[in-house]
Amino acid sequence: MGKDAQFDGETMVEVWRSPAPPPPPSLVSPDAASLMLEQSSDTLSSPTSVLGDITINKVEWEGVGGLESLQLQALKKVASQGVLWKHPTEAKSLVFTLHHGGDVEADGNCLFTASQRAMRLRESPLEVRLRTVKRFLIEYEACIVDQQIINDMISHLYAPDVTTGWGVHVVQDVKLLARKADREALDASIEELVQVGVSRDSAAESIMKDHCIPVADGESWAKYMSLSGSYNDEYDIITLQYTEEGLLGVDENREGRAAAFGDDIAIQCLASEYEREIFVVQAHGTDAMVDSSNCLFFLPHRPSQQVQVCHPPVFLFMKGTGWCSAGADHYEPIMAYSASHLPQETAAFVL
Incomplete structure (x- = not known):
């Protein structure tokens, strides 16, 4: 099939390995929160980095x-x-x-x-996303949550067994992560298969499954959930779509604009953070x-x-x-x- 494309093998989200920072000074203490809960004002502002003079219209x-x-x-x-x-x-x-x-x-x-x-936060939505992912990794790596249960849940959501589950789903998605730096090499490998008669979707499925990261455990979920669809994202989200008959299509996310949709795991981490x-x-x-x-x-x-x-x-x-x-x-x-x-x-x- 010609020379093999070279792919870097980075597997960890090192940016999240630094120690957790202390709570921002705007966070109120439990005692202050208790006093706040006793207040009778008709407009309750969030005690966390409120927007101040910025008005959000209901x-x-x-x-x-x-x-x-x-x-x-x-x-x-x-x-x-x-x-x-x-x-x-x-x-x-x-x-x-x-x-x-x-x-x-x-x-x-x-x-x-x-x-x-x-x-009513001053933080940007991206900062909220990244704080959520960091909270997840803190709890995941400290085994505050059951890693096996979390891994099974993530695998079920993003790397399902496409040979089963058709009594519930019509289409099942498999999520993969492609490093942006690898996209040129991935494209070259896909094109080689296309040139020998393989359909574009089948070629993309084969190459992506061989060289991309499946979202199947806590660490890959953290990589995935960090992605906001911006140019600065390290990875692109690739989606393989299947029906009971087999491969339906491949969303290669050519422009790298796909973002990771928040899920129940993310909401629970938001609640903790x-x-x-x-x-x-x-x-x-x-x-x-x-x-x-x-x-x-x-x-x-x-x-x-x-x-x-x-x-x-x-x-x-x-x-x-x-x-x-x-x-x-x-x-x-x-x-x-x-x-x-x-x-x-x-x-x-x-x-």
Whole structure:
């Protein structure tokens, strides 16, 4: 097949090996957080690097597109009656009214952009992403989490066995990481196979599987989740798509603009890093086979057991118009405002 292309064999995310920095001075202490939770102001700012004079406009739910009347009714209820949040370890509780925080770009960075806006952070979405990955590696390498369980979960999500699972999925994706510095050599090897009659997709599948990194464990997940689709990313995301019949296609990400979509692992690490609970709010439509009283779901993501909840919760909105979209991955910010004037007994939901 001609001379072999040369590929570097880097396997570690060395940038994350440095010791964890001390918490930024803007983080409040647990005692200060307790005092903050007792405050009765109607606008609760995040205690972590708040945006100061920068105003984030809340959007009433009537102005959010794509909502059915069933969904809109439920969301208006949490805006008017609020939700009751109880601190997980302390005898403290607050009512929050929930409002849409505006659209964010569907560029693969939406989890981190929505979180940055919902928490009113000075940090950029990229900084939020990288802090999340660093938190993951700290917990993963210290075995705060069960490495085998995490590895199995990552492999199932990003490196599935494409010979199984077809009772649930129509298309399965396999994620690989190609070093940007290797792309020219990869292209040359693919072209060699094309020249001897191999289809472009089959050639790309063969070369990429041989020379790229599968996202199949904690360390490769950290590499993957660090990618924001920018020119400065070290790796490009390659996606192999399969149906039950075999290879469907290869997304070679020629321009290197694909970003790693946030997943449940990332949300849990966000919760740990920012010392708060994160609730993903799903609003389901009439085709989701739920009755009107159960069309809104609050899916909790809590910090690891070693992390104390020091700050108010964060809420992220995930639209869902049916069962299949319940696993969608576009997040939008929800702005939560403390509402001490609302009685806890009449809150729309108790979290």
